[in-house]
Amino acid sequence: MHNLLIDAGVNLTSSQFDKDRTDILARAEAAGVDNMLLIGCCLQSSQESLSLAKKHGYVSTAGIHPHDAKDAPTDFVSQLRALAEHKKVVAIGECGLDFNRDFSPRDSQNAILEQHLLLAQQLDMPVYLHERDAFDSMRVQLEHTPVKGVLHCFTGTQDALEYYLDYGLMIGITGWLCDERRGEQLQKLLPLIPDDRLLLETDAPYLLPRSLKPKPKSRRNEPAFLQEVAKVAAELRSQTIEHISEITRNNFNRLFLSDMGE
Numbered sequence: 001m002h003n004l005l006i007d008a009g010v011n012l013t014s015s016q017f018d019k020d021r022t023d024i025l026a027r028a029e030a031a032g033v034d035n036m037l038l039i040g041c042c043l044q045s046s047q048e049s050l051s052l053a054k055k056h057g058y059v060s061t062a063g064i065h066p067h068d069a070k071d072a073p074t075d076f077v078s079q080l081r082a083l084a085e086h087k088k089v090v091a092i093g094e095c096g097l098d099f100n101r102d103f104s105p106r107d108s109q110n111a112i113l114e115q116h117l118l119l120a121q122q123l124d125m126p127v128y129l130h131e132r133d134a135f136d137s138m139r140v141q142l143e144h145t146p147v148k149g150v151l152h153c154f155t156g157t158q159d160a161l162e163y164y165l166d167y168g169l170m171i172g173i174t175g176w177l178c179d180e181r182r183g184e185q186l187q188k189l190l191p192l193i194p195d196d197r198l199l200l201e202t203d204a205p206y207l208l209p210r211s212l213k214p215k216p217k218s219r220r221n222e223p224a225f226l227q228e229v230a231k232v233a234a235e236l237r238s239q240t241i242e243h244i245s246e247i248t249r250n251n252f253n254r255l256f257l258s259d260m261g262e
């Protein structure tokens with residue numbers, strides 16, 4: 001019997017799941033993953049994530065990923081606001097800054113993020129934040145517009161981690177943790193995250209945990225593999241998986257579901 005886990009970040013609308021989305025969800029359930037936050041990363045995927053959340057009993061986000069900032073329509077804030085009226089939409093995002101890949105110009109990433117933070121603040125909703133190699137600019141934005149939320153797929157430095165914790169954010173940990181090369185720094189920092197701030201997420205179909213055995217031929221990640229992230233996190237924190245299961249569930253419910261009477 002698996003410990004129940006909540007996947008705090010799944011890109012279920014990805015075309016990589018088009019052929020077998022129902023199977024993926026059945027495998028997640030069989031693996032004990034009993035709730036998911038379905039990530040919207042543009043207006044269309046935010047709408048589709050909401051539809052999937054309604055259909056399958058999960059929750060979703062509404063936002064525009066920094067990669068897509070340059071394509072945001074001028075009325076995107078009112079479109080996000082309309083999506084956020086639905087009960088199943090529990091966070092604004094995925095939004096943020098990615099100066100690692102720079103798929104959108106940095107000034108456009110900053111302008112779009114600011115609008116997301118303001119909207120979240122107005123609606124008193126949490127944000128689902130993405131930050132890669134952009135800590136200094138993210139800090140300026142967060143100080144300008146105080147919000148609550150999660151820094152998803154944290155991969156930064158100890159200084160950045162301490163800042164985000166002081167600020168009050170939860171920290172989302174992915175299968176990056178299971179990467180013996182890229183994940184080394186994160187493995188050292190993981191025990192510094194207090195119990196009441198930890199969330200686990202797959203970021204599927206991305207970031208297949210490299211420690212997973214056997215590895216699926218497709219190299220595609222899926223929510224069922226969150227158990228591997230939990231196992232590695234438990235070892236590194238010297239905690240039981242039962243404990244990881246309990247604290248991450250409490251954190252998820254407190255941050256995202258407090259308005260739903262959970």
Ligand SMILES: [Zn+2]
Nearest residue numbers: 094130152153
């Ligand atoms: Zn992201």
